[in-house]
Amino acid sequence: MATRLVQINMKARNDSALGRFWAEALGWGVDSEGPGVTNLEPVGFAYPDPAAVCVDIIARPEPKTVKNRVHLDLATTSPAHQAELITRLRELGATLADVGQGDVPWTVLADPEGNEFCVLEPRPVYQDTGPIAAVVVDCVAPREMARFWGRATDWTVHEVTDEHATLRSAQGVGPYLEFLRGPDTKSGWNRVHLDVRPYPGDDLKTEEARLRALGATDTGIDRSSISWTVLADPEGNEFCLLAPR
Template sequence: MALRPVNVNIKALDDTVVGGFWAAALGWNVSSEAPGVTNVEPGGGFVWPDASAVCVDVVTVPEPKSATKNRVHLDLATTSRAHQTELVTRLRALGATPVDIGQGDVPWVVLADPEGNEFCVLEPRALYRDTGPIAAIVIDCADPRAMAAFWDAATDWTLHEVDDDHARLRSAKGVGPYIEFLRTGAKSVPDRVHIDLLPYAGDDQEAEVARLRELGATDLDLGQGDVSWKCLTDPEGHEFCVLGRA
């Protein structure tokens, strides 16, 4: 039994605007599974779910983003300094804005999408040369070691690095983005961005949820009602969903 990360879910006042931005930013395609939902995924014959990409789902909600920095954000990969400069310029033309989160003088560029969701455009790094446009899904946390232990057990991804300040996992197939945990402090606001996990064919969603509870996850009631997915939080309160089968 294991789960695989398949989507980054972003809440938005306007899913079409935010979804359109991310599709253009990543060079991916847009579709919609239902009103109020914009699905963003690679083209070129990509068939979801595939470990080569964690897709982006943008879902309409009535609440705007708070002024507090999101606890989960995307890092975008670049192949050269010129590519980084070109990408930042293109993203700003698409509606991204520079953001000061106290990062100081760093080689990456911090931006926000049209609704203020922060993300980073990284300088070229060898580690991310084969991830695709999303280098990493970054999760702020108080204890990277504990988070790595939970997510390593929860998913079939491989733990590549862990210390007191940082931890990193990636698909065991060695493709797609990383999930990274950075020590920054305790969670303080509801998550605007979260990860969706999917069981494998033949695995039971309820059994997987029960296993996650034993690992330290907690059920979460967001008023979602009778839906096909299960909402949970990890041991530090970060929200995530376990989807029904593909």
């Protein structure tokens, strides 16, 4: 048994407005499964598919107060493309952000609700990922995170060091999942988190038990009104286990 990383869940005070920003940023389509929920995926996409990790934006009233532990890195194909993309994103409402990055070849921006993301310089490794190069998670121990997420999902571990770890879907398509070592510890619940799904025919309760045996823990969130399971990885980052599909 295994799960698949199928989408990123992002909280927003105005889900539809933030959805429009990210749809324009990624060149994706916009849909909604109900009030307060905006779904983003590539046009013509058959969900779920490892070729893309989709984005669900969920309305929540709380404002963003700390740096997100999960963010997106956007891919570019040339220095000109990087410059053009940064200009276009700023015209859409993104602003420059300082997270202590110093003098680096990528640019750190924040979306209209303050969520940090990076526009990377062109890198050969990301030339076939689509607009999202990587989903990046700040952490204390990349090796431990690679161990957990490499077993929790069927994604392949590509590189592991004390400073970072990299995974990608077993099919070798779509964005990477990366864990970067940083000095900050988790504070409060994550406004951006990962959503995973088991494969069709798998049993949800069995998969939950397997994830717990690997090191996932309970978050204490009331599950009486939801159909999915909310767990936390070994560093306390919340993630949702959705129904098999």
